[in-house]
Amino acid sequence: MSAQDMKALFKGAKLVDFTGKQAGFVHLKKFDREFVDMLRDCKDGTKAVVVIDHGFGGRYDSPMVVRDHVNLSGNNPLVGPNNPIGERFPIVQGIYFDDCLREANRGVVAGLKDNAKPSDEEQQALREIGVDICAYNMVPSMLVAAHAGWKVLGIVLPENGSLSTSQIDELKALTGKN
């Protein structure tokens, strides 16, 4: 998919925020069944979603745009009988859209089991693997989106990080939403 087409896809993208910080986004407490249903509903033709999640244990203290992930949650929302909306063995590479928010960091997010916190030793291993930040909701969201054929702009906000006014404006321009 060309950069142009990818950008076009995000016009009218769904906006979901697990941090509760961003106005104009649907605020969810955690990844759940309701969100899965939303990602599998493309009646309005939208197949792109902007997902904002809390991040921790990271290298950055400002927003990070996700370019890849490792799933260390021990689970997968696609476990169980396959939903015919997607393949039994979906390919999840190339679903990330990161051609925006130029001045933000880009990196790899590790999806952890809810409430899991890496020990010092595990934190060290995560660094060596190339993980930049950890999150709870981003990875399951990505997997369900990829399976349903969606593209995702994932933004992870560290504890005290938030999007700048210009970044918010850029997201608005991208998605055509206010």
Place this chain on the structure above:
Amino acid sequence: MKKLAAKPVQEAVDFLRKFCPEVPSAAVILGSGVNVLENLEEIKSVSYQEVFGVSPGVIGHSGALSIGRCEGKLVAVLRGRFHCYEGHSWDIVTLPAQVIVEWGVPQLYVTNAAGGINQNFNVGDLMLITGYRDHLNTKYQETGLLSQITKPPVSCNNALTDKIVAVAEQLHRQNAAFTPLQAGVYVGLLGPNYKTLAEIELLKYLKCDAVGMSTVPELLTCHGTKTMAAALSVITNVWKPEEAVGGHEEVLTAAKEASLRLDTLFNKCVAG
């Protein structure tokens, strides 16, 4: 999810004792598209549904247990398996191996189709599993997988893997077309999605040589029992940075060619 009414282990064992009063000297569990030991003598088959009370649900897995003779030795061949990614409980995923153990079968050979992480591997290689990593266990749904990234793999060498190595070396000496076995660490991932580039980096860091979504349950089940287990991976694609990941069909094709060598190897191992 609806609970499947699987038979308890003992019920399945009782069924098999009636179906075949003699305990086989070996059992073989086959993965996607891996076809071996199809020319057994005095063969008789039964569906997984009849033996276990459940049947697996992936294309390429028929879910049948066959018993027959190879050079006089009685062998049970199990085609198809229950995967964690289907949402099966650990009890069901390990049911065939548990039944093999309880039935008293002394040797279990396990096969799978796996992706190569090791860059020295080629499509169609056979890899003897000398160590494994469990990243698919349903218990990690409660704890997460973090603890696994600082642990070494579990070694699984035993007299049966030694025998496979010896037989393979002999076959290679007799016929150069029988390429030497590879050996390495297999990681069983939960799936069902194919891994991301970052996950491949993780598996390299963990020194994994091949990756799949099975086999670990069988090896764990046999550990510490009187059933000695050995597992072989058919390498159906080798991950290269510049290439896209393969789909299920590609897996089935590559598995077919390597199955021929695996068939020779198993015939010799089981008969000897």
